[in-house]
Amino acid sequence: MKTVVRRLRAPEHYHFTRTLRTLLVVSYDPCGKLADGEFRLSARTPQGPGSLHLSRAGAELTATTHGPGADWLAEHADAIAGLRDDLGDFPGLAAAHPLVARLARTFSGLRFPATFQVFPRLIRAVLEQKVTGIEAHRAYRAMVKHFGEPAPGPGGLLLPPDPAAVAATAYWVFHPFGVEQRRTQALLRCAAEAARLERCTDSAEATRRLVAIPGIGPWTAAETVRTAYGDADAVSVGDFHIPNTVAWALAGEARGTDARMLELLAPFAGHRGRVCELLAAGGIMAPKFGPRMPIRSFARF
Numbered sequence: 099m100k101t102v103v104r105r106l107r108a109p110e111h112y113h114f115t116r117t118l119r120t121l122l123v124v125s126y127d128p129c130g131k132l133a134d135g136e137f138r139l140s141a142r143t144p145q146g147p148g149s150l151h152l153s154r155a156g157a158e159l160t161a162t163t164h165g166p167g168a169d170w171l172a173e174h175a176d177a178i179a180g181l182r183d184d185l186g187d188f189p190g191l192a193a194a195h196p197l198v199a200r201l202a203r204t205f206s207g208l209r210f211p212a213t214f215q216v217f218p219r220l221i222r223a224v225l226e227q228k229v230t231g232i233e234a235h236r237a238y239r240a241m242v243k244h245f246g247e248p249a250p251g252p253g254g255l256l257l258p259p260d261p262a263a264v265a266a267t268a269y270w271v272f273h274p275f276g277v278e279q280r281r282t283q284a285l286l287r288c289a290a291e292a293a294r295l296e297r298c299t300d301s302a303e304a305t306r307r308l309v310a311i312p313g314i315g316p317w318t319a320a321e322t323v324r325t326a327y328g329d330a331d332a333v334s335v336g337d338f339h340i341p342n343t344v345a346w347a348l349a350g351e352a353r354g355t356d357a358r359m360l361e362l363l364a365p366f367a368g369h370r371g372r373v374c375e376l377l378a379a380g381g382i383m384a385p386k387f388g389p390r391m392p393i394r395s396f397a398r399f
Contacts, residue, residue, distance in 0.1 A: 099164055099250055102172040106159040106181060113207030114154045116379065117180040121211055121325065123222065123235045128242040128256040129249075139178065140249035140257050141215055143167030144296075149251040152179055165250025180209030183328055188369045197347055198366070201376040208379060210372070212328030216304060217292040218258035223321040224284050224314070225277065233276060240275040261292030284313030301327040320371070330372040333363060339383075340374055346384035347377050353384065 108114070118137045122130040130139040137152040148167025152175065153160050161175035176182055192202040213219065221241070226234040245259035265286055272282040288295070291311055298304035301323040308319040317336035324332040334340055335356045345354025348362040363370040 100166065100168045101251075102163045102168040104161040104163075104172045104175055106161060106176050106179060108154070108157050108159055108179075108181065109207075109209075110157075111207035112157075112181075112209065113205070114152075114159075116205070116207070117209045117211060118152070121178070121213065123238055124231075125235070126239065128239060128246065129218070129258050130255065131253060138253045138255060139213075140255040141167060141171060141213070141218070142257055142260065143170040143215075145170045147247070147250055147257050149249045149253060149255055150175060150178060151251070151253065164252075167250075174212075174214055177212040177214065177328065180211040180328070182212060183209040183330065186368065188330075188366075188372060191366050191369060192373075194365060195348060197382075198373055198376065201380045201382075205376055205379045208375065210328040210330050210375075211325065213326055215258075216295045216298065216322060216326045217261050217288065219325045220288050220292075220295070220308070220318070220322045221259065221264075221285065223318045224281055224288060226321070227281055227284075227318060237276045241272070241277075244271075244275070261289040265289035265292075280313065284311070287311050287313060301329040301332065305332075324371055330369050331367070332371040333360065333374065334371075335360070342384035343377055343382055344374065347382045 114135060114137070115132065119132055121139060122132055131137070135154045138149060140147070140149045146166025148163055148165035148171045150171045151162040159179055161172060163171040163175070189202065192198045222234070222238055225237045225241070242256055242259060245263055246256040247260070249255040249257045267286070269279055269282040269286065272285070288311060291307070295304060295307055298307060304323050304326065305319045308314045308322060309316060315336060317334050320332040320334045323329045341354040341356050341359040342352070344359040344362055345351040351358070363373060366373045
């Protein structure tokens, strides 16, 4: 089995764990692991299946890749680690708002990873539509295990589901995973378009193609391209919580609409998603009113 090793240099204050955990489902992800300065991720690359192992020792990262996709993963290891994320003019923009400036200093080591893998993140985004995180993550794990194929290399990872296998699956197969017909049909359409989506050259092109698929809106597209392309400007319009969080954090307003959120984020153009990520990292939340959304199980319906 092919193995490639690449040495990388992390920027000052780089936060290994906070940067990379956005690539995985919390608690347990069959396609990746993150613990104690060690990160593993499986992928279906253009050159074939592979796995990436990132380890940190001080300012140096060691990327070890395995399998037919080892060369591709080694070439993109710095992007996956978030090392291609350029803050550009963000420090100056952040300085205009006291809270954003403080969060930018506190979490200066947070970077946006770019996997250049659209379909794996799109699966998660579709499953996260209109349900709680617990429901979505439970469905994701069940789906990965159902389509599971062992990834090359150590770590015991599974590869992300093969789009062709997903597209060829009847919708009722997803019901025991806790996924109703509406989200399943969106998944099947995405799987059928996966090859075209993976050929997109940038976030803008991918977003245009994604929102043209029935069942995929701006929220799902933003959640996908933020990770696939490291798009620091992607804003999840249509989110249940983020408009309120932004309105509260930036204007002291307990509730906000999508329009108000975009208005408040406009001064941070190019980094609007970064501001949202910093608010989340800082634990900023708007006041809560009313009961929480219940956790359901479509598998029992």
